[in-house]
Every structure is written in C-alpha cells, then in structure tokens.
Amino acid sequence: MSHLPASIDFRANVRQVPPALPAAVQKATAKFLGTRAALVDALGHDVWQALRQAGHDLRLHALDNLDRYLEQAERQVLKAGGHVHWARDAAEAQRIVLDIAGQHRARLAVKAKSMATEEIGLNQALETAGLRVLETDLGEYIVQLKGVGPAHIVVPAFHLSTEEIAALFREKLGVEAPAEAQQLTQIARVKLREEFLRADLGISGANFLIAETGTIVTVTNEGNGRMCCTVPPVHVAVVGIDKVVPDWESLTVLLKLLARSATGQKLSCYTQFISGPPRSEAETGPKELHLVLLDNGRSRILQTAETRETLLCIRCGACLNVCPVYNSVGGYAYGYPISGPTGVLFASQILGAKAAGALPFASTLCGACNDICPVKIPITDILLQLRHRVVEGDAQESAVAPYRLQLAAQLGSFALARPWLYRLGSRLLAWLQAPLRSGDWLLRLPPPFNRWTMARPFPAFAPGFRAWWRSRSHHTRGRS
Numbered sequence: 001m002s003h004l005p006a007s008i009d010f011r012a013n014v015r016q017v018p019p020a021l022p023a024a025v026q027k028a029t030a031k032f033l034g035t036r037a038a039l040v041d042a043l044g045h046d047v048w049q050a051l052r053q054a055g056h057d058l059r060l061h062a063l064d065n066l067d068r069y070l071e072q073a074e075r076q077v078l079k080a081g082g083h084v085h086w087a088r089d090a091a092e093a094q095r096i097v098l099d100i101a102g103q104h105r106a107r108l109a110v111k112a113k114s115m116a117t118e119e120i121g122l123n124q125a126l127e128t129a130g131l132r133v134l135e136t137d138l139g140e141y142i143v144q145l146k147g148v149g150p151a152h153i154v155v156p157a158f159h160l161s162t163e164e165i166a167a168l169f170r171e172k173l174g175v176e177a178p179a180e181a182q183q184l185t186q187i188a189r190v191k192l193r194e195e196f197l198r199a200d201l202g203i204s205g206a207n208f209l210i211a212e213t214g215t216i217v218t219v220t221n222e223g224n225g226r227m228c229c230t231v232p233p234v235h236v237a238v239v240g241i242d243k244v245v246p247d248w249e250s251l252t253v254l255l256k257l258l259a260r261s262a263t264g265q266k267l268s269c270y271t272q273f274i275s276g277p278p279r280s281e282a283e284t285g286p287k288e289l290h291l292v293l294l295d296n297g298r299s300r301i302l303q304t305a306e307t308r309e310t311l312l313c314i315r316c317g318a319c320l321n322v323c324p325v326y327n328s329v330g331g332y333a334y335g336y337p338i339s340g341p342t343g344v345l346f347a348s349q350i351l352g353a354k355a356a357g358a359l360p361f362a363s364t365l366c367g368a369c370n371d372i373c374p375v376k377i378p379i380t381d382i383l384l385q386l387r388h389r390v391v392e393g394d395a396q397e398s399a400v401a402p403y404r405l406q407l408a409a410q411l412g413s414f415a416l417a418r419p420w421l422y423r424l425g426s427r428l429l430a431w432l433q434a435p436l437r438s439g440d441w442l443l444r445l446p447p448p449f450n451r452w453t454m455a456r457p458f459p460a461f462a463p464g465f466r467a468w469w470r471s472r473s474h475h476t477r478g479r480s
C-alpha cells in the first residue's frame with residue numbers, strides 16, 4: 001500500500017534533471033535566503049544565536065522526554081473530546097485514516113500541506129480506496145495537477161514559472177489563465193472554495209503538538225489550511241511523534257525561528273491552534289477530531305545517539321535553500337518527498353541504507369546547512385555517520401556499499417593511519433598525475449574518476465600538503 005520507493009538511484013535521478021531547473025531553483029532559494037538574512041541581521045547576531053541555542057535545547061529536551069510529553073498530549077486531546085491513534089509505520093497510518101474515511105463514507109478529502117502524509121503516501125492509499133483527494137495549498141495544488149510531488153518542503157512548486165503554471169491551469173482546468181501570479185491564485189481560490197464546501201474529510205499535518213494542552217499547531221501563509229481544518233465535518237491530523245513540544249512558551253521560541261528561517265518572515269500569516277472539537281453547539285468546526293501519531297522509524301532514529309538529533313528538525317527548509325547540491329539538482333533528484341539535507345537524513349534512516357544508501361553521499365559536506373539550521377542540527381556529522389553505516393555498517397544496519405567502495409575506504413583508512421605509506425603514496429600520485437596536470441587542476445581523469453571530471457576539474461594532488469599543514473598548525477599555535 002505504501003508509495004515509498006524500494007530504492008533511490010540518486011545518480012539516475014540527477015540525469016533526469018531538466019537543464020533549466022538549477023537556474024530556477026537558485027533564483028528562488030536566493031530570494032528566501034536574502035529575506036532571511038535581512039531579518040536575522042535586524043535581530044542581531046547574538047540574539048539570533050541565543051534563539052537558535054534555545055530552540056536546540058528545548059527540542060532536545062522534548063526528545064529526551066518524548067514518552068512523557070506524548071502521553072501528556074494524548075491525555076489532553078482525549079480530555080478535549082478528540083480521538084488519538086498510534087501508527088507504528090506508514091501502512092498502519094494509512095489504515096487508520098482509511099478506517100476513519102470508511103466510517104464516515106467519505107468521498108472527498110481536502111488536504112493542507114503536510115510532509116507526514118507525503119511520507120506515508122496517504123494520497124495514493126486514499127485514491128486506491130476510491131476517494132478523491134485534493135491538495136489545497138497553492139503549491140501542492142499545482143504539483144498535484146502536474147502529477148508530481150513537492151520539490152521543496154516549504155514551497156512545493158517554487159521552481160515553476162508563472163508561464164508554466166498558467167499553461168498547466170489552461171490544460172488541466174480548462175480555463176483562460178494569464179501568466180500573472182495574482183490571477184492564477186484567484187483561479188485556484190475559486191476552484192478550491194467549492195471543494196472545501198463539498199469535502200467530507202479535512203486532513204492536515206502539524207508543525208508542532210503542544211503537550212501541555214494537546215494543541216495541534218499549523219503554520220501557513222495561505223487561508224487553505226484553516227479551511228481544511230474547520231470546514232469539513234471530520235478532521236484528521238497526521239503528526240510525527242517528533243513534533244511534540246512541552247508547552248506554549250517553547251512554541252514562542254520555535255515560531256520565531258521557523259518563520260524567519262523558512263520564508264524570511266517575522267511570523268507566518270496564519271498560525272492555527274486546534275485544541276479538540278467544538279465543546280458546544282454554539283462553537284463551529286469539525287464535529288470529530290482525530291490525531292494520528294506517526295512513528296514510522298522515528299523511535300529507531302531516537303535510539304541512535306549519533307543520529308538522533310535528526311528529529312530536532314522543524315522543517316523550515318533553510319538547509320535546502322543553502323545547499324549547493326540541492327541548488328544544482330532540485331528536489332526530485334532525492335527521490336523522496338522530503339529533499340535536501342534534512343530529507344537525506346530522514347530518508348536514509350526511515351527507508352534504510354539498502355534503499356537510500358546513495359543519499360548521504362549527495363552532499364559536499366561544506367557545512368552551510370549546519371550554520372543555517374535554526375535548531376543547530378549537526379547535519380554533516382550525521383551525514384558522516386550515515387556514510388559510515390553504508391560503507392561499514394553499524395548497530396542499526398549492516399554495510400550495503402559495493403565491495404569496491406568498501407575496499408577503497410579500507411585502503412584509504414589504512415594509508416592515512418601510516419605516515420610513511422601516505423608519504424610514499426603522495427610521491428607516487430604526484431608522479432602519476434604529472435601528464436594530466438594543468439596548473440593546479442586535473443582536467444581529465446581515467447575511469448572511474450572521469451565521472452567527476454566530466455562535470456568539473458579535479459584539484460591536483462598536492463604532495464606538500466603535510467608540510468603545509470604542519471607549518472600552518474605551528475603558525476597558529478604560535479599566535480594563540
């Protein structure tokens with residue numbers, strides 16, 4: 001029933017990337033990074049760093065006490081008249097939502113943007129069961145019309161131009177659609193409004209779940225989220241267990257970090273709080289509220305000290321915007337609904353090294369993601385750990401890397417641990433590379449290294465590296 005890929009071939013996916021895509025992605029990410037930087041500057045470096053540290057500490061505290069806070073959230077939701085379901089994996093979460101839909105003979109479900117439902121392939125499961133599922137976030141609506149998934153976790157269709165969207169609307173909706181953003185939004189608004197009124201089921205995710213009061217928090221910039229959660233008679237929120245935060249005070253810190261990092265806003269336009277169904281006839285809103293708490297590999301991630309901080313993520317998308325790999329290949333190359341550095345961390349651990357072993361290598365390890373992450377996730381450290389899992393295996397999984405890669409890693413590690421061998425190898429490489437060298441670069445290398453030089457030059461091997469490093473260390477020590 002799951003739509004999750006059996007295996008992700010990152011390299012094959014990259015070959016499918018349209019040539020015009022990187023420029024479109026870079027234009028969009030530059031805009032978000034620019035507005036974010038202006039707001040962070042306005043706040044001041046020290047204040048921003050203090051906020052990041054507070055965000056990191058309170059998310060870590062929530063993870064360290066996940067059982068307690070989840071049980072507290074469950075009690076509060078039940079007390080408020082909601083229903084709580086626990087889903088071990090994607091299949092179980094799909095079954096729970098299908099049962100709810102069946103009990104209400106639902107035929108149309110409207111959805112707010114939710115990465116958790118993308119992760120479990122909920123649309124496909126509902127459609128297979130005969131329901132019509134409509135994405136109502138404008139970006140999600142556009143990519144659904146196009147028949148693809150989100151290309152970015154915050155702005156799913158940001159790589160498409162208004163011309164492309166107008167052509168899509170003309171083709172799929174049969175309307176006159178000019179290539180003008182406001183008019184396109186108006187067309188979508190009119191179409192969606194009719195559907196909200198007809199829908200039997202509203203489905204959302206959550207940005208946070210407040211344990212103190214069992215409140216589901218959704219953050220959006222469009223009114224669609226509010227319509228999904230209030231107009232249909234039944235509301236189902238599918239929420240990863242990592243989304244729980246202790247209290248409202250924690251939320252105030254995280255909302256400040258999220259809006260600035262995601263879209264360069266002080267606060268998103270709509271922050272919605274759902275604390276149970278209406279308590280009296282006078283109150284409006286869905287008559288039934290279901291909270292589906294999704295594990296799907298998260299408790300396994302939590303058990304591994306080296307990678308558990310993956311779960312601190314607040315899905316702001318900043319690490320995607322700053323990542324040179326994401327900017328070169330866009331979201332679809334990752335083959336998983338969550339893309340970019342955070343997507344690599346989640347996909348590698350949720351799907352496992354066998355299915356997603358290529359992803360931890362889709363990084364330059366430049367560390368820009370570490371620097372920008374609002375909750376200070378050590379992304380590159382986790383990536384290295386995940387590479388280690390692929391090549392050598394660990395307590396979670398056994399090695400899956402091809403034998404030649406494992407052998408190369410072992411040889412490299414053997415040589416680097418023996419200075420005499422390293423020196424000998426350096427001299428040999430310097431001699432071998434001489435005919436290929438052009439200044440400081442190697443423009444063409446023989447197979448299999450030509451996979452690199454087909455796209456870019458390779459830095460020439462510097463035999464004097466050790467001497468340079470020693471003199472630099474000596475110099476630095478002398479100054480300190």
Ligand code: SF4
Binds near residue numbers: 312
């Ligand atoms: S890893 Fe950090 S920067 Fe990336 S989406 Fe998550 S919170 Fe944002």
